[in-house]
Amino acid sequence: MARRRAEAGAARPPVDRRDDAGPFDIIGDIHGCFDELVSLLKTLGYEVDPLPPGEGLGAARHPDGRRVIFVGDLTDRGPRNVDVLRLAMGMVASGTALAVCGNHDDKLRRYLAGNPVVLNQGLDLTAAELERTSQTFRDAALRLIEGMADYLWLDGGALMVVHAGLREEMFGTTSGEVRRFALYGDVTGEVDENGMPVRGDWARDYRGEATIVYGHTPMTRVRSVNRAICIDTGCVFGNALSAITWPEMRVMSVPAAERYRVARRPLEVPDTAEILPAETA
Structure with a gap:
C-alpha cells in the first residue's frame, strides 16, 4: 500500500471558480455503480469509450462541450469501484469532469495514504x-x-x-469546520437506532440566492427545498443514479440494475412539493 502521508497541512484545491459558467451535468453519489454511471452519461449525451485493458483510464466527452461534476462518494458498497475510479480519473485528467470530495472519498484517501482506517461502510x-x-x-x-x-x-x-451541504456564511471560506460540514453535513454527534449519524436538515434553514447541489443523504427522488437540491437517489441501494443539468435544471435518472447493498436506514422520502420530476432512461 502507499507510503504514509501527513494528515494535516496539505493545501486544498481552489474552491472559487465563479468565472466558470459551465454548462455542467452534476452527478450524484455513484458508490461503485459503474454500469449505471455509463448509462447515465450516455443518457446525458456523452460519448463514452470502452475501458481499455488493464489499468488504462476511461474517457467520455460531450459533443457540445458540457462537463460533468461528480458530487463525491465515487466508491464503496458497489460492484465496480476501480472502474468508476478509472473513468473519473480519465475524465478529470482530460478536463471533461470536475469533482468535489465526499466523506467516502476522504476515507479512501486516508487508506491509500497508508493511514489507519476501519475497513467498513463498503471500503x-x-x-x-x-x-x-x-x-x-x-x-x-x-x-x-x-x-x-x-x-x-x-x-x-x-x-x-x-x-453534503454548506451554510451560506461558509461560501468562499476554508477551514476544518467548513470541510467537515462539506463532507458530512450538519451532524449532531448522535447516532440513531440504526447506528447511523443523526443529521440536521440544514437545507430547511438555507435562504441564500445561490443554488446548492449536493448528495450524501439518499432520497427516493431528487429533492429541492430553498434552492438546495439533493441528487443522491441511492443507486447502490437499488433505487437510481441521478444528475441535474446546469443551467437548464433538468433532472435525469437511470434505475439501478440491482440492489447492491441493503441500506441501514430507509431512503428519505421528500414531500411531494419538494420533488423535482426526472426524465428516465
Whole structure:
C-alpha cells in the first residue's frame, strides 16, 4: 500500500471558480455503480469509450462541450469501484469532469495514504479491488482524491456544488469546520437506532440566492427545498443514479440494475412539493 502521508497541512484545491459558467451535468453519489454511471452519461449525451485493458483510464466527452461534476462518494458498497475510479480519473485528467470530495472519498484517501482506517461502510470492497491493482494506479487514485475541492463555487456565484451541504456564511471560506460540514453535513454527534449519524436538515434553514447541489443523504427522488437540491437517489441501494443539468435544471435518472447493498436506514422520502420530476432512461 502507499507510503504514509501527513494528515494535516496539505493545501486544498481552489474552491472559487465563479468565472466558470459551465454548462455542467452534476452527478450524484455513484458508490461503485459503474454500469449505471455509463448509462447515465450516455443518457446525458456523452460519448463514452470502452475501458481499455488493464489499468488504462476511461474517457467520455460531450459533443457540445458540457462537463460533468461528480458530487463525491465515487466508491464503496458497489460492484465496480476501480472502474468508476478509472473513468473519473480519465475524465478529470482530460478536463471533461470536475469533482468535489465526499466523506467516502476522504476515507479512501486516508487508506491509500497508508493511514489507519476501519475497513467498513463498503471500503472493504474498494480496498479488495485496489489490492489487485499496481502501486502506480493506487498512487494515481490518491492524486485524484487529493485534487478534489471541498466544494465548487461556480457561474458568477449562482451555483454551489458540495457533497453534503454548506451554510451560506461558509461560501468562499476554508477551514476544518467548513470541510467537515462539506463532507458530512450538519451532524449532531448522535447516532440513531440504526447506528447511523443523526443529521440536521440544514437545507430547511438555507435562504441564500445561490443554488446548492449536493448528495450524501439518499432520497427516493431528487429533492429541492430553498434552492438546495439533493441528487443522491441511492443507486447502490437499488433505487437510481441521478444528475441535474446546469443551467437548464433538468433532472435525469437511470434505475439501478440491482440492489447492491441493503441500506441501514430507509431512503428519505421528500414531500411531494419538494420533488423535482426526472426524465428516465
